[in-house]
Structure formats: C-alpha cells, structure tokens
Amino acid sequence: MPVGTGVLSLPHYHRMKSAKIVCLDYSEQMLQQAMTSPAARGLHQVKFVRGDVGNLQYLDGSFDCVLSLNGLHAFPNKMAAFHETYRVLKKGGTFTGCCYVKGQNRITDLFVQAFCVPMGFFTPPFDTAASLEERLRSMYREVKVTRTGSFAGFVCRK
Numbered sequence: 001m002p003v004g005t006g007v008l009s010l011p012h013y014h015r016m017k018s019a020k021i022v023c024l025d026y027s028e029q030m031l032q033q034a035m036t037s038p039a040a041r042g043l044h045q046v047k048f049v050r051g052d053v054g055n056l057q058y059l060d061g062s063f064d065c066v067l068s069l070n071g072l073h074a075f076p077n078k079m080a081a082f083h084e085t086y087r088v089l090k091k092g093g094t095f096t097g098c099c100y101v102k103g104q105n106r107i108t109d110l111f112v113q114a115f116c117v118p119m120g121f122f123t124p125p126f127d128t129a130a131s132l133e134e135r136l137r138s139m140y141r142e143v144k145v146t147r148t149g150s151f152a153g154f155v156c157r158k
Contacts, residue, residue, distance in 0.1 A: 093158045
C-alpha cells in the first residue's frame with residue numbers, strides 16, 4: 001500500500017497463485033491504472049480496494065505481509081499509516097518496502113521540496129534514514145534497513 005499503478009508489484013503476483021492479495025490505494029485514478037494494466041491481467045487472487053492507509057478497514061492481525069513501495073513519504077498522516085500497518089499484521093508478519101528519506105542527497109532533497117511536494121506527490125514531514133530506523137525499531141522485533149541514495153528499504157518482522 002499504496003499500489004499506485006502497480007508497475008513495481010503486480011508482475012510478481014503472477015507467481016503467487018495461492019496468495020490472497022489486496023492492492024490498496026487512496027487514489028481512484030491509480031487504482032484504475034493498476035486494474036487495467038497489462039500486469040493485472042489474469043490476477044484472479046488480487047482484490048483492488050480504495051482505502052486510506054491511515055484508517056484501514058481490516059481487523060487486527062488480518063495480513064501476513066504489508067508491502068509499501070514508495071508510499072510512506074506520500075502519506076499525509078505518516079504516524080497513522082505506521083500504526084495501521086502494524087495493527088493489521090499478524091504476529092510474526094512482515095512489513096516491507098521502501099521510501100524517500102531526507103538528508104542523504106542535497107539535490108534530491110531540493111527536487112523533493114521544489115517539485116514533489118508542490119505537485120502533491122510527497123507530503124512532509126520526512127524521515128531521515130536514522131529516524132526511520134528508530135521508528136521501525138520502536139515497533140517491530142526485527143528490523144533491517146538498507147539505503148540506496150535517498151531511498152531506504154526496510155524489512156520488519158512483528
């Protein structure tokens with residue numbers, strides 16, 4: 001979550017025939033793009049849902065895994081998103097993904113402030129690599145954070 005256009009995630013779901021997958025996004029436009037993309041063809045185990053990551057309509061412990069590719073930096077209420085993704089994970093479940101982190105590259109930070117924020121693609125405040133790792137460690141029992149330039153990848157186990 002969010003699924004966005006699905007370009008990064010949908011192609012992998014063809015190998016996961018027995019999985020029940022929910023692709024959630026707040027944007028109806030993004031959901032439509034994902035649902036009608038060539039990568040979505042034949043994905044009968046995938047359900048597309050419009051929803052708010054900061055207020056998920058799922059029971060506690062509903063999911064084995066929550067995937068957030070390039071989403072956390074876009075959410076207006078990041079704390080609610082962190083808490084909701086944690087809440088819907090089963091004990092032992094995995095929260096994984098990647099997001100923009102500030103302070104790693106001055107040019108990227110300027111681009112985010114000058115273009116991504118005004119266009120509504122990213123919403124401040126933004127974590128640094130250290131604050132993201134600290135936040136995740138305060139919630140999850142196992143945390144691995146890697147960084148590539150201005151993006152941090154993470155794998156967390158509840």
